[in-house]
Amino acid sequence: MDEVTKNSTASTATPSRPDAAPLPEPSQRFAEQIEDASAVDGAEMMEELTAEQAADVAEYLDPNTAARVLAEMDAEDAAHVIEDMQTPEASMVLAAMDPDDRVDILDLVTDKLHDELVAELGAEDREEVRQLEQYPPDTAGGIMTTDVTSLYEYISVDDAIHLLRNLSEELEQMFYVYILDRRGHLVGVLSM
Numbered sequence: 001m002d003e004v005t006k007n008s009t010a011s012t013a014t015p016s017r018p019d020a021a022p023l024p025e026p027s028q029r030f031a032e033q034i035e036d037a038s039a040v041d042g043a044e045m046m047e048e049l050t051a052e053q054a055a056d057v058a059e060y061l062d063p064n065t066a067a068r069v070l071a072e073m074d075a076e077d078a079a080h081v082i083e084d085m086q087t088p089e090a091s092m093v094l095a096a097m098d099p100d101d102r103v104d105i106l107d108l109v110t111d112k113l114h115d116e117l118v119a120e121l122g123a124e125d126r127e128e129v130r131q132l133e134q135y136p137p138d139t140a141g142g143i144m145t146t147d148v149t150s151l152y153e154y155i156s157v158d159d160a161i162h163l164l165r166n167l168s169e170e171l172e173q174m175f176y177v178y179i180l181d182r183r184g185h186l187v188g189v190l191s192m
Contacts, residue, residue: 046081055084059089070101107133152180154182
């Protein structure tokens with residue numbers, strides 16, 4: 001290799017100034033673009049990549065963003081992405097998903113990976129997976145979620161409105177809000 005080729009190769013791999021920050025990887029730059037997009041747009045962008053490339057990008061995203069994006073993808077495509085991720089990172093993404101989306105993806109990965117991923121989840125998330133996996137995927141139990149919205153009866157109307165607005169951005173769907181007393185007992189139901 002001649003001197004010009006060596007120098008041009010070196011200049012693309014390392015910064016020209018000793019104090020310059022290293023250039024971000026393509027996956028990192030792509031992740032930054034996805035973070036600025038909606039979950040639906042991010043999912044469309046990820047679906048243009050191979051599963052391996054999408055997994056690299058997902059590992060650069062924060063788990064909540066990756067979870068929202070993968071939940072908008074076709075479940076089979078999302079499962080392929082999860083399969084190509086490192087197990088701890090994939091588990092963090094699954095933990096950030098709505099329980100029904102998490103189970104849909106876990107149903108599509110190998111049994112060995114399924115068990116590894118579930119073992120990495122927190123106790124509450126593991127229990128939700130076990131509960132939802134009892135039902136066949138195309139039944140009411142298989143598509144339900146264990147996430148419900150509840151408010152305490154003693155909060156102000158302004159606080160309730162603020163909380164519901166924030167929750168509506170996070171939750172996939174909210175049909176009812178359950179009102180609880182100080183002991184956590186149901187005292188009312190609001191239809192949304």
